[in-house]
Amino acid sequence: MEKSEILEKITEIFKDTLDNDDIVLTYDTTANDVEDWDSLNHIQLVVAVEKQFKIRFASQEIQKWDTVGDMVNSVHAKLG
């Protein structure tokens, strides 16, 4: 799957999980840029991404991401 497609799907997940249709994500977006993206909701987002792509992240991997781009790269690597 192309990274752009992954970004698109992740954006949809963010919109649904945080219940906010105005969210626009880029590779450089960080948690500070998105309202309600706190550590608690982060867990919910991660689980939703896992479910969407049918993958599992390692527990430490989840904490390492600084940007949405990092998340996209992790998904991309897992999908192979």
Add this chain to the structure above:
Amino acid sequence: MKVFSQLKKNLKNDFSSLKTIRVALLGDTATQFLNQALRGTGYDAGFNLQIWEADFNQIERQVLDPTSELYEFNPELVILFQSSHKLLAKYNKLKPQEYSSLADAQLELVDNLCTTISGKLNAKIIYYNYAEINDAVFGNYANKTEQSFLFQLRKVNYGIMSYAAKTPNFYIADISAIQNQLGKAAVFQPSVYINSDMVLSIEVLPLIAARTVDLISSMYGKFKKCVILDLDNTTWGGIIGDDGLENIQLGSLGIGKAFTEFQYWIKKLKNRGIIVAVCSKNTESIAKEPFEKHPDMVLHLDDIAVFMANWDNKADNIRQIQSILNIGFDSMVFLDDNPFERNMVRENIPDVTVPELPEDPAEYLEYLYTLNLFETVSFSDVDAERTKQYQVEAQRAIKQTSFTNEDDFLKSLNMLSLVEPFNKFNTPRVAQLSQRSNQFNLRTVRYTEADVEKLIGLDDVFTYTFTLQDQFGDNGLICIIILKKENQDTLFIDTWLMSCRVLKRGMENFTLNTLANFAKEQGYSYLKGEYLATPKNDMVRDHYKNLGFEQTGGHWLLEVKNYTNKKCFIDYK
């Protein structure tokens, strides 16, 4: 069932019209998501759960400190969630010679917490039991030694069941059963646990919240009372009218086994106090034949409170069942294999619960188990007798249709009523009726047993209980009156409530005759009544008007001096 993100969206809805319940949630792991799931699920069940969530891992401090926020919040309901993971952490820190004392120590802690809470709050307690963790240190031998964690965990689970059985305000929400149903991989997600200290996966939260809210609904009077069965291909395999008695599928062979086990389940529900009714498109005599003659039938006619077999549409039949039983549509479950009939009932009577039975009858039971339809917070011997009472009611309803004149019908019943003041023998029933009656209840003042006892023997309070029996059977104590002397002239009707089982028998007239004659003999001039509206008591809005009371301001007055007895066909016993 909604997923967690959908429940979360519920939180933005308007809760203001819903019943508010103050709930304290205390956990030894992170409970923020559980909190949100409970509140979101509560919304769909009609509750505004006002949840106060204790800070992380504060159970003991909040409960044991008398000045804590818990007591300041003063909840009606306390949810305690001590996790298996924290129990395991305790076990891990023990010396090996102490392993076998873990369960006893934990049970003592639970007792201590609950006793302390009950001493300070008038609250019900919901306690989550322990989802199993098998640390596999002993292999299967874990079952053979008290030293193993598995042994201790199961001992705690058994111990709190025994504790719940003798502790009235202590209820268990069965997480362990949920984990058995879904598997541990679905209930617990290690990465979430590591990153957030939450022991429940996001996937399982809606189910945990649903089972918890089931319990809460039941505590607040919302529960199922009746199951309505279709017959062909639901209660037995095949079509009795086409296949005949010999060819329907029942018993221990093939698919017959599924129907037999289904019937055993229904029979157990009936024994627990769930009313069983039949609603079938059939000729009545043919539909009854298996109940009377088939050797493999588990259910018999005396298990069925109301038997409706005809060719009318099922929604109308269910309405008739409802009018005979006099219970809410929202307390009924309708089981039918036919999707057309299910949709028809759903569309016409949306309050009735209509499970989407699987196509394969072999899967009926497993599916029904997962729905947890029949939650309850009480069980007594009286529950098991309920079917009998409703059968009698159904016979009466059938007899009524054979009389064209209502008076003739009522006369034929030979009704008798025993009238007594409150006493120590009828106190429990008076309190129960006071708690349960919603519809025929003029002021809906609730009296507990302790409250009832306080009324006995007071000088200016006069209490009445009425029973009603007739040729079909005894309804027991069905009506309660509390009169309070307001002044020399006036008796105020503080309480007038009646079981809906005995509507339209002239019991209201009999009751008023009794009260008016008493007031006259004692030298009072007026009986004064009041109607306080609730969402459920609309049926008695015009009660006093219909009985000839005059409206003055917010009250209703009846002058007793010229009172003449109203027509009724009930005699004093």
